[in-house]
Amino acid sequence: MKDAKITVPALLARKHTGPKIAVLTAYDATMARLLDQGGADVLLVGDSLGMVVQGQANTLPVTVDEICYHGRAVARAAHRAHVVGDMPFGSYQSSVEHALASAAHMLKTGGFEAVKLEGGVRFAEHIRALTSAGIPVMAHVGLLPQSVHAMGGFRVQGKDESDAERVLADAIAVAEAGAYAVVLEGIPAELGQRITERITIPTIGIGAGPGCDGQVLVCYDFLGMYPDFKPKFVKYFAELGSQIVAATQAYVREVQAGEFPSAAQSFGSSPKKQPALETGQKPVLPGAPKPYGPAGDES
Ligand code: KIV
Numbered sequence: 689m690k691d692a693k694i695t696v697p698a699l700l701a702r703k704h705t706g707p708k709i710a711v712l713t714a715y716d717a718t719m720a721r722l723l724d725q726g727g728a729d730v731l732l733v734g735d736s737l738g739m740v741v742q743g744q745a746n747t748l749p750v751t752v753d754e755i756c757y758h759g760r761a762v763a764r765a766a767h768r769a770h771v772v773g774d775m776p777f778g779s780y781q782s783s784v785e786h787a788l789a790s791a792a793h794m795l796k797t798g799g800f801e802a803v804k805l806e807g808g809v810r811f812a813e814h815i816r817a818l819t820s821a822g823i824p825v826m827a828h829v830g831l832l833p834q835s836v837h838a839m840g841g842f843r844v845q846g847k848d849e850s851d852a853e854r855v856l857a858d859a860i861a862v863a864e865a866g867a868y869a870v871v872l873e874g875i876p877a878e879l880g881q882r883i884t885e886r887i888t889i890p891t892i893g894i895g896a897g898p899g900c901d902g903q904v905l906v907c908y909d910f911l912g913m914y915p916d917f918k919p920k921f922v923k924y925f926a927e928l929g930s931q932i933v934a935a936t937q938a939y940v941r942e943v944q945a946g947e948f949p950s951a952a953q954s955f956g957s958s959p960k961k962q963p964a965l966e967t968g969q970k971p972v973l974p975g976a977p978k979p980y981g982p983a984g985d986e987s
Contacts, residue, residue, distance in 0.1 A: 694729050694770040696824045696868045703890045709902025711892055715741050715758045719907055720765035728769050733759045735774040740908050747833045750776040752790055756798035763799025772826055773800035777834040780805055787814040791823045806832040808858020812865040819866030827862035830855050831874030846875040856883055863887040872896035895921030
């Protein structure tokens with residue numbers, strides 16, 4: 689039997705019942721299917737895609753339509769995980785009405801079950817309006833990547849007592865406005881613990897220490913695909929980056945030497961006849977992505 693879909697009430701309950709909530713980012717169906725199979729509770733289509741998928745210097749250029757494009761791919765593959773879409777820079781800041789229109793568009797066309805937005809006290813009114821309209825909101829306080837220029841870079845927040853009070857006030861404001869969870873990014877571990885004990889919604893940490901109710905990492909980070917840059921808060925749970933480079937080197941070597949493809953990967957001169965497809969019939973079942981190319985049982 690398939691595991692039931694993770695819901696907003698189920699995530700809220702985990703604050704009290706545990707286990708802690710495991711969140712990962714995902715941007716495409718193949719990765720989402722694997723992370724879902726691995727038991728990730730939440731898949732976040734983060735605006736981090738601007739950096740890790742598009743290769744931009746920060747998240748600012750990402751658009752709502754780009755988030756929705758990746759969201760549809762992730763939503764098709766996420767059978768158990770709850771799917772959240774990040775509201776990109778410029779899609780909610782100007783007014784509550786704009787936030788409502790953008791979030792509704794994301795739920796309608798991105799396959800999302802909730803949205804995430806950056807900001808605390810200043811965006812409490814936006815969060816209240818979205819949740820009143822039935823749109824679940826995951827908030828995000830502490831280090832806010834969309835405010836990279838205002839913050840003078842990707843800097844740890846809440847290091848002194850008055851700044852810690854500011855971040856705490858942001859977390860309280862978003863919880864009181866109706867957010868069902870809040871990402872705590874780039875703050876000291878003691879502050880992560882303090883906020884987690886103070887508010888009634890789950891805290892999801894990224895560089896916020898072990899005291900949070902859950903953790904989030906960018907999928908390429910936890911898979912070790914950036915061997916040249918490892919932020920302090922990242923742990924590699926695999927070393928796929930070096931494996932991909934080694935696999936590519938092996939492939940290049942075999943292609944250049946004429947060793948690949950061998951007979952095992954080659955079609956015979958008289959392949960078995962394939963049954964004809966009905967008009968409009970798709971050769972690949974939805975939800976079960978196949979490797980690219982024709983079926984491989986021919987000799
Ligand atoms: O954009 C993103 O991926 C995020 C997470 C890292 C929290 O905001």
